[in-house]
Amino acid sequence: MKKLWKGNEAIAEAAVAAGCRYFFGYPITPQNEIPEYLSWRLPEVGGAFIQAESEVSAINMLYGAAGAGARAMTSSSSPGISLKQEGISYIAAAELPCVIVNMMRSGPGLGGIQPAQGDYFQATKGGGHGDYHPIVFAPSSIQEFVDLTYGAFDVADKYRTPVMIIGDGMLGQMMEPAEIPPMRDLKTLPDKNDWAACGHSDGRPRIINSLRIEPDELEAFNEHLFKKYEEITKNETRYEDYLTSDAEIVFVAYGSVARICKAAIVELRAQGIKAGLIRPITLYPYPTEIIAKLAKCDKVKKFVTVEMSMGQMVEDVRLAVNGLKPVEFYGRSGGNVMMPGDLVKYVKEGK
Amino acid sequence: MKIVADKPKMLTETPLHYCPGCTHGIVHRLVAEALEELGKVDGAIGVVPVGCSVFGYKYFRCDVFEAAHGRAPAVASAIRRVVNPDNLIFTYQGDGDLASIGMAETVHACTRGENITIIFINNGIYGMTGGQMAPTTMPGEKATTCIYGRDPKVNGNPIHMCEMLATLTGPAYIERVSCYDVPHVNKAKAAIKKAFQVQMEKKGLSFIEVVANCPTNYHQTPLESMQFVKEKGCSFYPLGVFKDITKEDK
Ligand SMILES: Cc1ncc(C[n+]2csc(CCOP(=O)(O)OP(=O)(O)O)c2C)c(N)n1
Numbered sequence A: 001m002k003k004l005w006k007g008n009e010a011i012a013e014a015a016v017a018a019g020c021r022y023f024f025g026y027p028i029t030p031q032n033e034i035p036e037y038l039s040w041r042l043p044e045v046g047g048a049f050i051q052a053e054s055e056v057s058a059i060n061m062l063y064g065a066a067g068a069g070a071r072a073m074t075s076s077s078s079p080g081i082s083l084k085q086e087g088i089s090y091i092a093a094a095e096l097p098c099v100i101v102n103m104m105r106s107g108p109g110l111g112g113i114q115p116a117q118g119d120y121f122q123a124t125k126g127g128g129h130g131d132y133h134p135i136v137f138a139p140s141s142i143q144e145f146v147d148l149t150y151g152a153f154d155v156a157d158k159y160r161t162p163v164m165i166i167g168d169g170m171l172g173q174m175m176e177p178a179e180i181p182p183m184r185d186l187k188t189l190p191d192k193n194d195w196a197a198c199g200h201s202d203g204r205p206r207i208i209n210s211l212r213i214e215p216d217e218l219e220a221f222n223e224h225l226f227k228k229y230e231e232i233t234k235n236e237t238r239y240e241d242y243l244t245s246d247a248e249i250v251f252v253a254y255g256s257v258a259r260i261c262k263a264a265i266v267e268l269r270a271q272g273i274k275a276g277l278i279r280p281i282t283l284y285p286y287p288t289e290i291i292a293k294l295a296k297c298d299k300v301k302k303f304v305t306v307e308m309s310m311g312q313m314v315e316d317v318r319l320a321v322n323g324l325k326p327v328e329f330y331g332r333s334g335g336n337v338m339m340p341g342d343l344v345k346y347v348k349e350g351k
Numbered sequence B: 001m002k003i004v005a006d007k008p009k010m011l012t013e014t015p016l017h018y019c020p021g022c023t024h025g026i027v028h029r030l031v032a033e034a035l036e037e038l039g040k041v042d043g044a045i046g047v048v049p050v051g052c053s054v055f056g057y058k059y060f061r062c063d064v065f066e067a068a069h070g071r072a073p074a075v076a077s078a079i080r081r082v083v084n085p086d087n088l089i090f091t092y093q094g095d096g097d098l099a100s101i102g103m104a105e106t107v108h109a110c111t112r113g114e115n116i117t118i119i120f121i122n123n124g125i126y127g128m129t130g131g132q133m134a135p136t137t138m139p140g141e142k143a144t145t146c147i148y149g150r151d152p153k154v155n156g157n158p159i160h161m162c163e164m165l166a167t168l169t170g171p172a173y174i175e176r177v178s179c180y181d182v183p184h185v186n187k188a189k190a191a192i193k194k195a196f197q198v199q200m201e202k203k204g205l206s207f208i209e210v211v212a213n214c215p216t217n218y219h220q221t222p223l224e225s226m227q228f229v230k231e232k233g234c235s236f237y238p239l240g241v242f243k244d245i246t247k248e249d250k
């Protein structure tokens, strides 16, 4: 049954339904409803919530819980996610499945608390040190928040890799009808006995570790990681194609901005301008192929990347288009949000 | 008409954004008055936190750093190395900032015995982010991440910062005060002044904890919240001097 859910609370309940029983977090706007909700909800289902003393601590708690085999999650917003980066690198290197939510606010620095998408580079290119990528989901509605959060734990388990869900203050705070999928039976969750260090006595100690001091060993591990990322790219890349079949102008946008683009496209089409949208749902792996394919279409005149940043994802669009067509950028930052009319005007007047 | 009370000159004309009845405003004034009376406004350097007092740089008429969440004592320690030893340096921090995310920075600045002054506003709650549990939230006290009241078995125990820091060699002066009525406001001011004097005499770190209120997140009127501070806050966090090497010297 559909109920009216606030974005942050919907993520929290979807995580519970997915079998997540542990959450570690530190207060920061605009994601506070996630820890607040889970602080009372997890004990109800036999789980536990810890308000950590810092984001550094919270991400290391996640390392512990995930390493012990539990479904676990943390959430924060931009400055706090920066503090978690060291831990995320360790989690990726120790191949621990877990979910990290970033409800982005405007930066850099302490910045502001209004919505933004300035953490795209940080999320998709690794963010912490070393060669790794988390899988990055970018939902654009509350129902999609629910569905991707619910599925994120399975994807994380399947590849033993951290999954990041990124939204923005707008999505976190707004309310929409959404349906939470049924509660997972914990007995049906993947068996992690083979590797999880939960206190074995079978003479085969399980080690959770990211230290590989021998160069050859580490290089082999990095190759293993990147084989895994190839698999992930092949199997998990997701996007939405909105009216691109006859489009001359292709918008590329994710999250809440994609919804603004859709409204602009409806208006542009009413005025006889054929516009469409590619909405990446996974930001890593990136839907490079579909963009490259559209770039080769004669009909397509240009791409317009729209972001609430100074231009980050536009670099991946350019890589995909590979010089075949012009790639333009329209952005707002600082917590400002563009209106559909701004995009209509931009397409018609070039500004 | 004769003006008998005015805003200290050390505070700017910018109206304070604090909620009505919040202790932050009172302590800003006390810090300003103490610095003025000691003639130390010139050259003073403040380091303000992330918390409700994040806009402190708009209010204090001196050089001010806005530090990352919890890191003010580290920032101040470095400033101490750079500037003239006579420049007075103070940090101004909430309980989430100082006793949670910034605990390591706090403890280490204290144990190094940095010649700085830390003003610690303990309102037992995360004010700015909307009322989550703080490291100083008292057992039974409600917050948005412990909606049935803090249960030490579930949420852990609160921290008594003054008592803990007093076990270190570094700090020179540690006192806990409150501002729930006029006599206590006056005592708080005397303590802040003494803390600055200790720094001026290069005796080492001085630490003043103010048992404060947050009417907004306690869901109380200003008056009720002051009563709460008086009855509950100050019995759980007893007022007094926890360390004073100027006395030990004698
Ligand atoms: C790294 C990081 N984590 C979290 C936050 C969000 N945040 C802003 S203020 C604050 C704490 C406020 O509480 P406190 O220090 O007790 O001060 P008060 O507002 O009560 O004066 C937090 C957690 C942040 N800005 N940066």
Ligand code: SF4
Residues within 6 Å of the ligand: B017, B018, B019, B021, B022, B023, B024, B052, B123, B127, B128, B213, B214, B215, B216, B217
């Ligand atoms: S939220 Fe609380 S601490 Fe912050 S200004 Fe208001 S009353 Fe003061």
